[in-house]
Amino acid sequence: MGGAVADAAAAFGIRTMTAMEQLRSTTREAHRSIEGLVFAQALMRGTVSRQAYIGQLEAYRRVHVAVEEALERSRDQLVRSVYSPSMRRSGDVALDLQALGGTGALPTEVEEVVSRVEARVAGDAGAGLLGRLYVLEGSRRGGLILRRCVQEPLGLSDGELKYFTGYGEGTSQALDGFTERMNAALSGALDEAAAIEGAQRMFADVAEILRTLGDCKLAA
Numbered sequence: 001m002g003g004a005v006a007d008a009a010a011a012f013g014i015r016t017m018t019a020m021e022q023l024r025s026t027t028r029e030a031h032r033s034i035e036g037l038v039f040a041q042a043l044m045r046g047t048v049s050r051q052a053y054i055g056q057l058e059a060y061r062r063v064h065v066a067v068e069e070a071l072e073r074s075r076d077q078l079v080r081s082v083y084s085p086s087m088r089r090s091g092d093v094a095l096d097l098q099a100l101g102g103t104g105a106l107p108t109e110v111e112e113v114v115s116r117v118e119a120r121v122a123g124d125a126g127a128g129l130l131g132r133l134y135v136l137e138g139s140r141r142g143g144l145i146l147r148r149c150v151q152e153p154l155g156l157s158d159g160e161l162k163y164f165t166g167y168g169e170g171t172s173q174a175l176d177g178f179t180e181r182m183n184a185a186l187s188g189a190l191d192e193a194a195a196i197e198g199a200q201r202m203f204a205d206v207a208e209i210l211r212t213l214g215d216c217k218l219a220a
């Protein structure tokens with residue numbers, strides 16, 4: 001539906017897009033700016049150093065653990081209707097890190113950013129957490145592309161690419177199921193707005209991490 005019609009419908013409280021369509025459209029710009037970051041460009045060009053790649057995985061591991069812990073602590077019905085521990089990704093990142101010889105250490109600047117992100121995630125609840133989950137689940141699509149960009153340049157075996165592989169060929173099907181559960185859960189305008197804010201916080205947090213990793217000159 002066109003912008004003016006959608007605006008008029010919104011003024012009367014009529015919703016013309018699903019919650020997931022809203023999430024996608026309100027975060028499109030944030031996604032675009034992430035793709036433009038030095039670190040993301042290095043990933044896409046396959047010029048990222050092994051050390052930087054490991055740093056990125058370590059930061060993501062911490063983010064996934066923080067979001068999963070918050071989701072699994074939650075008693076919120078919306079959260080419970082969408083999330084299940086089978087969606088965890090922290091295990092896959094940990095396996096990649098183990099195979100790549102990650103030490104768990106991060107450059108001081110990145111450590112500071114990641115600690116702040118963990119605190120912000122712990123402060124989120126309900127639909128806001130689902131917004132964060134939307135960003136991490138959606139990133140599975142980009143992961144499949146990045147997998148192809150880094151495998152050869154970094155000489156990674158399949159066993160070292162579990163995180164970017166995720167559900168592999170089952171990705172679209174899994175994300176369709178996620179989309180359905182999210183749309184059913186976020187049927188109220190207030191919940192939808194809270195989810196959008198959570199997704200925007202998650203994109204801002206990931207952007208800060210990738211910007212800081214880029215500033216560390218870890219990217220070749």
Ligand code: HEM
Pocket residue numbers: 024031034035040041043044134135136137138139140141142143145146203206
């Ligand atoms: C760095 C390079 C990246 C590339 C090349 C990339 C690429 C893509 C592509 C091709 C899609 C699918 C678009 C579509 O099907 O319409 C996508 C979707 C998405 N990506 Fe990325 N991505 C990148 C990074 C990220 C990061 C860092 C995040 C967040 C952690 C992220 C989150 C998302 C989300 C939330 C979606 C939307 C899923 C949906 O609503 O269907 N992406 N990405």
